[in-house]
Amino acid sequence: MPTVDISRTILCRAMSAASPLRASIRPGKGGLKSTDRSHIKERKPGTVESSLDLDTAYTELHPTSTKKRWDYVLGIQDRNASVIAVEVHPMGPSEVSTLIEKKEAAESYLKTQFAPGKTVQAWYWVASGRNQLSKTTAEFKKLGKARITAAGPVLELPPGAR
16 A cells, blocks of 8 residues: 655645644544544545544643544545544534534634634534434524534535535
8 A cells, every 4th residue: 555645635735834733644534533434435435535533633732621622624535625524423402512612612723723724614513323413403503503514324525426
């Protein structure tokens, strides 16, 4: 298997040169915990070009922090070379506030790590078990306002492709 130059990946190019997160970027789905990889389906192999376990990296860099943490940031091989964020978490109405809090904390932190003008294009919540969140609830509407997409038990990448 050929070695991958991490410095040339979508995620690494999105980060500032000084970001300590760059050291935690892995090729493909290598940054995802093995238990979470099955929740991410690539329509075409190689769609997930790079990945970062943001939860683990943040915890290692800030061991005393009590902030809620988002799971992953992925570099997606699509026409825009997108950066997306994925949270694999139980999906139910009681978890919506937690997810919004995690997203806000991650967004704030990533602003300090990304290069100027770079940002996460989309935030996805993937159900780690059964999806218990109805699209007709006020909680679901809160997700929309927070710009978090509830993807169900599997996120197909790239989103919207057929």
